[in-house]
Amino acid sequence: MTTEYTGGGDPARSLALLWRTREKSGRKGGPDLSVDRIVAAAIEVADADGLGALSMRRVAERLGVGTMSLYTYVPGKAELLDLMLDTAIGEAARPAEVEGGWRARLEQIAREKWALYQRHPWLSYVATGRPPLGPNVADSYEYELSAVDGIGLTDLEMDSVVALVGGYVHGAARGAVEAAQAEQRTGMTDEQWWWAHAPYLGKLMDPSRFPLGARVGQAAGEAYNAPSDPVHAFEFGLERVLDGIAALVERRSTPGS
Known part of the structure; x- marks a missing residue:
């Protein structure tokens, strides 16, 4: 699946769309469109066929309209991708109260992100070094920071902790998506692949040459x-x-550390 990058659209137009400060109405007698409908259709395309299949034409086909109709609302694919990401992030649950302190709150955030990646596998192929600065992204950042507010970390450490958890989940989710894609593309499950290779590996890999790999690999395979x-x-x-993170928090709470 192709990696796409957010933040590539025109800043003024992207922000206006993200915050819905300006939305053109459909022409009289024209298709019944809106930014929200276009974004929903784009997410459906990406969910079904991946980011590589996403184009203004495919979205228009899904909506049953001409491609040029979309440009009245969204100037291009770059802005559309920002809208898709911000919309998807808005699906994550953000409970006001989570029992168990900061660790439980961060764990809840991580699991919500993981679930979001399972619903929308294409999200793991979106690079967000320049994130779309939309309302859902802003709400998510605020919520995640609140999970570690008041536990002794500096503002920079709070930002870094949130980024660490998000980056970890992103990488883990991408690995899970790639594993699922391998099965879809080869028609062979991981278990089938493993047992197809096992007899040959047993003959080729000398345990005396790879003692740790043989022992640990066998344990993992079993x-x-x-x-x-x-x-x-x-x-x-x-x-x-x-x-x-707990070790860092503990150091910050220890006098003289």
Whole structure:
């Protein structure tokens, strides 16, 4: 799947669309369109066929209108991608109260992000180094910062912790998406792939040459019936990320640290 980059559209037009400060109405007698309908259709295209299939033409076809009709509302694909991301982020639940302190709050945020990537696999192929500065992105950032507010971190550390959790989930989700795509494209499950290769590996890989790989690889293969397990990897990694943040919080709360 192709990686796409947010923030590539015209700043003034993108922000106006994201915050809905200006939206043109359909021409009299023309198609019943809106920015929201166009974005919803674009997300449906990406959900079904990936970002590589996304184009103004495909979105127009899904809506049953001419391609040029879309440009009355959205100037191009770059702005559309920003709108899609901001809209998808708005789906995440943000409960006002989460029992268990900062760690539970960060874990809830991470799991919501993971679930969002499962619903919209294309999100893991969107690079957000220049994020769309829309209302849902802003609300999400505010909510995530509130999870670690008042626990002794500096403002820069709060920002870094939020970025760390988000970046971890993004990477883990992309690995899970790629694993699913491998099965779809080859028609072979990970378990089938593993057992097809196992007899040959047993003959080619000398345990005396690769003692650790043979031992650990066998243990992992028996546990997963596959070379890896994306869900296990996510769970294991999330705990380690939270452990690391806990160590930082503890240092900040220790006098003289």
